[in-house]
Amino acid sequence: xxxxxxxxxxxxxxxxxxxxxxxxxxxxxxxxxxxxxxxxxxxxxxxxxxxxxxxxxxxxxxxxxxxxxxxxxxxxxxxxxxxxxxxxxxxxxxxxxxxxxxxxxxxxxxxxxxxxxxxxxxxxxxxxxxxxxxxxxxxxxxxxxxxxxxxxxxxxxxxxxxxxxxxxxxxxxxxxxxxxxxxxxxxxxxxxxxxxxxxxxxxxxxxxxxxxxxxxxxxxxxxxxxxxxxxxxxxxxxxxxxxxxxxxxxxxxxxxxxxxxxxxxxxxxxxxxxxxxxxxxxxxxxxxxxxxxxxxxxxxxxxxxxxxxxxxxxxxxxxxxxxxxxxxxxxxxxxxxxxxxxxxxxxxxxxxxxxxxxxxxxxxxxxxxxxxxxxxxxxxxxxxxxxxxxxxxxxxxxxxxxxxxxxxxxxxxxxxxxxxxxxx
Amino acid sequence: xxxxxxxxxxxxxxxxxxxxxxxxxxxxxxxxxxxxxxxxxxxxxxxxxxxxxxxxxxxxxxxxxxxxxxxxxxxxxxxxxxxxxxxxxxxxxxxxxxxxxxxxxxxxxxxxxxxxxxxxxxxxxxxxxxxxxxxxxxxxxxxxxxxxxxxxxxxxxxxxxxxxxxxxx
Numbered sequence: 001x002x003x004x005x006x007x008x009x010x011x012x013x014x015x016x017x018x019x020x021x022x023x024x025x026x027x028x029x030x031x032x033x034x035x036x037x038x039x040x041x042x043x044x045x046x047x048x049x050x051x052x053x054x055x056x057x058x059x060x061x062x063x064x065x066x067x068x069x070x071x072x073x074x075x076x077x078x079x080x081x082x083x084x085x086x087x088x089x090x091x092x093x094x095x096x097x098x099x100x101x102x103x104x105x106x107x108x109x110x111x112x113x114x115x116x117x118x119x120x121x122x123x124x125x126x127x128x129x130x131x132x133x134x135x136x137x138x139x140x141x142x143x144x145x146x147x148x149x150x151x152x153x154x155x156x157x158x159x160x161x162x163x164x165x166x167x168x169x170x171x172x173x174x175x176x177x178x179x180x181x182x183x184x185x186x187x188x189x190x191x192x193x194x195x196x197x198x199x200x201x202x203x204x205x206x207x208x209x210x211x212x213x214x215x216x217x218x219x220x221x222x223x224x225x226x227x228x229x230x231x232x233x234x235x236x237x238x239x240x241x242x243x244x245x246x247x248x249x250x251x252x253x254x255x256x257x258x259x260x261x262x263x264x265x266x267x268x269x270x271x272x273x274x275x276x277x278x279x280x281x282x283x284x285x286x287x288x289x290x291x292x293x294x295x296x297x298x299x300x301x302x303x304x305x306x307x308x309x310x311x312x313x314x315x316x317x318x319x320x321x322x323x324x325x326x327x328x329x330x331x332x333x334x335x336x337x338x339x340x341x342x343x344x345x346x347x348x349x350x351x352x353x354x355x356x357x358x359x360x361x362x363x364x365x366x367x368x369x370x371x372x373x374x375x376x377x378x379x380x381x382x383x384x385x386x387x388x389x390x391x392x393x394x395x396x397x398x399x400x401x402x403x404x405x406x407x408x409x410x411x412x413x414x415x416x417x418x419x420x421x422x423x424x
Numbered sequence: 425x426x427x428x429x430x431x432x433x434x435x436x437x438x439x440x441x442x443x444x445x446x447x448x449x450x451x452x453x454x455x456x457x458x459x460x461x462x463x464x465x466x467x468x469x470x471x472x473x474x475x476x477x478x479x480x481x482x483x484x485x486x487x488x489x490x491x492x493x494x495x496x497x498x499x500x501x502x503x504x505x506x507x508x509x510x511x512x513x514x515x516x517x518x519x520x521x522x523x524x525x526x527x528x529x530x531x532x533x534x535x536x537x538x539x540x541x542x543x544x545x546x547x548x549x550x551x552x553x554x555x556x557x558x559x560x561x562x563x564x565x566x567x568x569x570x571x572x573x574x575x576x577x578x579x580x581x582x583x584x585x586x587x588x589x590x591x592x593x
Contacts, residue, residue: 039531039532040531041532052511168531263567271533
């Protein structure tokens with residue numbers, strides 16, 4: 001008699017403990033703190049260390065390139081791992097090492113290696129977090145969980161931006177990297193609260209159909225790459241980040257030009273307000289995406305981006321600009337939950353969930369890399385208003401693509417955790 | 425990014441030429457930019473004994489007397505934060521014309537590079553004897569200046585009534 005195949009998560013519905021879930025919450029919070037310490041701040045720090053602009057550019061470009069190229073290998077690595085917690089812990093240690101290298105040995109070869117290490121570790125850490133979430137709660141609960149993840153990440157980002165800004169201002173830019181390295185301790189503590197037995201590796205990879213034996217092989221990579229909804233999602237994500245990537249930096253530049261007194265505070269507010277919106281809205285988005293489907297939120301997020309670009313082109317008052325950033329928060333809340341959620345939907349049962357995250361991550365990275373060049377050249381030749389209109393046009397194309405091409409990915413019957421479902 | 429990569433490759437290429445250049449027995453003197461034809465000529469065999477190079481003169485500057493400028497903070501006369509010096513603009517005669525300051529922004533977002541007249545900078549310690557660089561412009565005057573871009577004409581911002589264009593030659 002041929003054993004009936006059962007999808008892993010429906011066979012044994014996951015019951016993660018409160019301790020593991022809390023651990024995951026705080027883990028995400030601290031990782032967001034750590035990652036905020038890097039980013040554009042590196043250029044500020046290296047400038048204060050008397051680096052030339054060419055060398056700083058090289059370091060940033062190398063980091064960006066590795067972050068782009070490492071997305072798919074990173075995802076494949078997480079798919080191959082049997083213990084997501086171990087991989088996350090190793091990636092974190094690498095990032096903390098990079099922070100220490102920045103702080104104590106700011107010479108070119110070391111900083112270049114540290115930037116490369118940080119980029120590679122981030123390529124692994126990102127999918128790992130979502131994989132652990134999926135491993136803990138399964139497909140039935142992933143929507144709410146991703147909403148909660150986004151909340152804690154936003155709180156971490158916002159608080160860290162304020163704290164790191166203060167630390168860099170009151171002490172010196174180097175101190176930010178020391179704080180980042182010290183944050184490794186609470187992060188690993190939070191990671192240790194997650195019970196390893198509850199993070200099922202097969203579930204974390206998207207679940208494969210098992211035949212009552214050991215883990216079945218995952219789907220062929222070529223099959224993954226040909227999944228049409230995944231490619232459409234990746235393409236839309238690319239267009240989105242092509243428009244969105246340089247919107248805030250360009251606006252920051254314009255704010256610096258227009259107002260001197262409050263420029264720094266305005267830009268700080270423009271960074272923090274979206275984080276607040278994301279922290280407030282994401283769990284709600286995660287909850288209702290399960291009920292109403294994924295597409296409404298995706299469409300609203302892309303639409304809000306178009307509005308935001310148009311408003312940036314015409315609004316001049318600094319207070320209104322901060323208000324426009326609320327739209328950025330709506331977009332970030334929508335997309336931050338929907339993208340990993342839809343990838344999880346599409347990759348259900350394939351065992352290649354993290355590779356798919358890597359594929360979409362690569363598309364995002366390509367869009368985000370081209371964005372500053374596009375916005376910069378438009379702004380140089382035609383002024384910032386035209387640049388924003390150009391970005392709005394790209395966002396409109398993205399919106400049309402989402403509206404016309406993207407299918408709903410929520411499973412039509414989501415099995416309640418207690419029911420057993422036969423997978424034909 | 426493309427432009428930077430090309431710049432790096434070009435600099436590396438010129439550096440390799442410069443290494444190949446002096447072995448052809450030319451005393452550099454004021455001829456430091458290596459010409460391409462020099463390296464195309466095969467180097468004369470090292471049978472000739474090279475002349476002993478003249479001893480360079482040595483001067484010692486106390487660290488309180490002179491320091492580097494890259495990465496140092498600049499303040500306005502009113503004490504406002506004006507950013508950091510990230511580059512220095514020098515003409516072919518060796519005269520310093522401007523400093524590029526990285527101005528504005530928060531955590532790296534929104535900062536712009538502005539060229540300011542070198543003569544608008546003051547390097548004397550302030551009343552509290554701290555070693556700071558003072559710029560005789562305030563934030564309002566600097567904020568709207570066009571951004572400095574490599575390989576394009578440099579727009580230099582000066583304190584009122586001091587700037588002259590370079591003679592065209």
